[in-house]
Amino acid sequence: MAAEAVAARGGAAGEPAGDAPLLGERARDLYLVILREGGRWPMAEVPAQDEEPVRELLDLGLLESSLADACYRAVNPRVVGGRISEDLRSAGTRLLVRAQEMPDLLADLTRAYDATPRSVDRSGEVRHVHDIDVIRRRVDQLFAEADGEILSAQPGGSFPPSLLAEWTRRTQPFLAGGGVGRLLFEPAARSDGPTVSYVLAAAELGARFRVLGESFKRMTIFDRRLVVLPASAQYASAAFVEDPAVVAFLVGLFERDWQRAEPVQWRADTVDIAGLPLPAQVGRMLSQGLTQRAIATRLSLSERTVAGHISRLRELYDAETLFQLGWLMRAATDDLDGEPVR
Template identity: 55%
Template structure:
C-alpha cells in the first residue's frame, strides 16, 4: 500500500463555460485600441478617417464595436464617447449573465440527481460493513484511497515510515497533493529522518510544503496510516503492505487520530526548501544528520538504526567527518562537533 496517494485524483474537467473574466476581457479594448482612444482624446475627442493610420485599422474597428468611438458620416470622422456609458452597458450585461449562471447553479443538484442516486445505491457504499473491512487487491486499495480523498476534503493525516519515497510515484503524488490542497484541504505528513537523505524525496517534500502541506520527521518507530477528516482511516493489514484495513469505527479512528497527534508533537520540523536548494547549512544531508546524532553522543550502531542506514554507510560518513575535523578518535570528533554546534571550544 502506498500512502503517497493521499490527495487522490483531480475532480476532472469542468464543462467549459464563459467566465466573468472572459466576458469582461472580451468587452474591453486591448492595449492598441486603448492607445488609439487616448490619442483621439488628445486630438480633442475627434479624428478624421483620413488621419487614422492603416496599422490602427483593427483597433479602430474594435473601438467602434465597443461603442467608444462613433462614426460621423457627414464629415468622415469619429467622435469619442464617454466610457462611463459603455461601462454601464457592459456591467448590465455581466450582471444579467451572473444572474443566469446563479439560476443554473441552483439546478445542478437536480440535474445530477440520477447519478447521485446511482452512486448512493452502488454496492461499494450500501454493502460495506461497519467498523473494519479488508482490502487485498492493490487496485482496490488505490481506488478506495482516491475515493476517500474526494469525499473527505478537509484534512489528511499521513504517517509514512521508511526513507526514500518511490521515485516513480512522486510526480503523480505531487499532482494529487496539489489538487487536494487547492480545493482547500490541509495535509500533515510524518516521515522518518532517513527521508532527509534522499534527494527526490526532499524535493517532493519541499514542493508540497510550498503548497501548504506540513511535513515533519519522527525519530522513533511508527506505523503507516492515512486518516481522512478524522472519520475514516486506512492502515496496513499485512507486514508487506499487500493488504489494507479500512477503519470507520468512530472510537478506533479517534484512537488513531490521538496516536498521530502524539507522534506529531514529538516530530521535528525540517527546512525542506533549504535541503532541496542544497544550502551551505545542508550541503550534505546524510553527513549532517550523522554529525548531529554523533554530537548528541549516539554510537555508530545507534545512528545507523535511527537513520535507517547500514553501519558501513554510517562509518563512511564518520570517516569523512574525522577528516574534516582532524579528529583522531570518535570521542574527540563528537566533542569537537558538539563544540561547533554550541559555539563553545572543543577538546
C-alpha cells in the same frame, strides 16, 4: 429568596454561583447610590432602565419594599450574607445526602440495563483489501472525497519515485481546493532529493511537514473519520478503518507524535550524504536522530566503528553525552539551513 437568587447564577440547578458575579455591576452601583441617599429610595422615582437592577437587589435581599411610605430600603449586607451562607450550607448538605442515595434510587434500573443483551454496532467495521489495484482506486476515491483534513505518517528515509508521483497526483488537487494536510516523516527523509522536492511543492500549497526521530506507525487519516493502515509487512494489503473509537484512538496517536516532532528546513539543494566522507555521514545521520545501531546498519559498518566516529565528534563539539551531541549537531545544521518550512 436570596439563596435561590445565588443558585440561579450558578451552572447546574442548585449549584452555588462559583465564579459568577453575585450582583451585576449596575445593581451594585445602584445600592451604593441608595446608601448615599440615606438608605431609602421612593418607588415612584425608579427609572425604567433600573427596574432590573432593583429586582436583583430585592431577590438577593439587599433591598426591601416598604409599602407604608412607598420606598425601597437598604438592608445591611452583613445580615444578608449570613442568611445566604446558612441557606447555602443547608442546601449543600441536602445535595450530599441526595448524592449518596442516588445509586440506590437507580439500582433497579441499573440491574435491568445490565441484564439487557446488547446489539453489536457494525456501522464502523474494518475492511481488509488484498488487491493493490483495488487499494489504489479506493485511496484515490478517499482523496477526491476528502474536504477537510488529511493526516499522514510515513516512516522511512526514501520513497520510490512512482510512489511520490502518486502522492503528488492525489494531494495537489486536495490542497489546491483548500484542504489541510499534515505529514510526518523520519529525519532521514530530508536527505532524499525526490522526497524533498515533493515536500517543497506541497508546502507551497499550504501542507505542513515535521520529522520525528523515533519509531512511529504508517497511517493516513481522512477527515478524522477513516484511517488507512498497512495490513502486511510488504504493504501488499491494507485495512480501511471506520470504527469511530478506533479512528479516535489513531488520531490521538498521530497528534501525540506530531507534538513530539519538529518542523525543519527542507532544501532543494539537499546534499547527497553518500558522497560525504565517512565521519561526515555519521554526523549527518546522528543530527537527523538516527541511533548508533541504525547508522551502523545503513553504512554497513560495525557498531564499534560508528562508536569511534561518534567519540571523535563528541570531542569536536565538546559534547558530554550522545543526546547533547545530537542536539548540538542539529543546531549547527539548522543554523546553516535557515528558517524551517512548516
